[in-house]
């Protein structure tokens with residue numbers, strides 16, 4: 001098959017496009033002929049590498065993918081109804097399926113949890129094999145690009161806001177950053193729950209996107225350096241109930257915007273992993289910091305069902321041919337995108 005892979009860590013130049021052996025299907029798996037893949041920031045971290053990272057090189061990046069089932073390899077779980085020819089999207093969040101956490105439907109807490117494209121070869125390729133429970137049949141009207149672009153970010157945002165954050169109708173939710181994949185999903189999820197959404201972003205174009213997705217109040221941090229104060233004033237000096245902060249380095253500011261008893265939700269740190277903050281805000285204001293990563297299988301079904309109904313929409317930036325994955329990652333690294341950068345695998 002054709003694939004994008006790397007033999008050593010480094011910048012975008014280590015990505016190669018060429019022939020790669022087809023994946024070997026495990027028992028209980030489905031083989032998917034991918035039509036679209038979507039980029040995530042994790043792809044760049046995996047490519048750059050980190051100390052102690054264990055990777056079977058050459059590695060194929062990519063967590064998000066959608067395509068057509070070409071083979072189903074038995075044994076297949078009871079009740080499983082996927083067949084060759086079905087259009088599917090992949091859930092890249094891989095639990096073992098047998099441990100206590102997986103049995104309880106909390107597979108993202110699995111002890112042997114793995115992520116497609118991180119520790120296993122991923123979706124920048126013509127074919128991928130995944131356990132049968134990891135695919136969801138696409139409803140009519142949801143195309144491959146949109147499904148690949150939406151799957152991981154909505155799965156992540158839904159689990160964070162609904163399961164971890166317990167966001168309620170009438171609450172104020174601040175989303176820090178207006179244009180990234182998880183943030184554009186978080187705005188839509190918070191809005192669908194009946195929350196009043198405030199988006200902090202930089203520049204009119206990104207904020208206009210946030211408004212189009214349901215943010216009622218916009219704060220341009222390039223014009224409001226003291227944006228926590230601006231947010232605080234918006235709420236009548238009460239503070240917001242929930243902050244979605246996936247930047248990390250903005251924690252000190254985010255903690256300032258919260259009301260007493262508020263929650264800070266985080267699923268990532270696009271601005272950097274190390275952050276110092278004033279702990280007096282946390283105990284003095286009775287704040288909760290709630291982390292999560294991806295979501296459970298049931299969350300995946302929930303968000304894909306809602307995407308199929310048109311309740312949520314994928315925000316698509318630009319699609320590159322698979323062979324141009326290097327340029328696609330460059331766009332993501334430069335922060336030029338509005339929404340998701342995808343790969344087309346015809």
Ligand SMILES: [Zn+2]
Nearest residue numbers: 096099102110
């Ligand atoms: Zn497990």
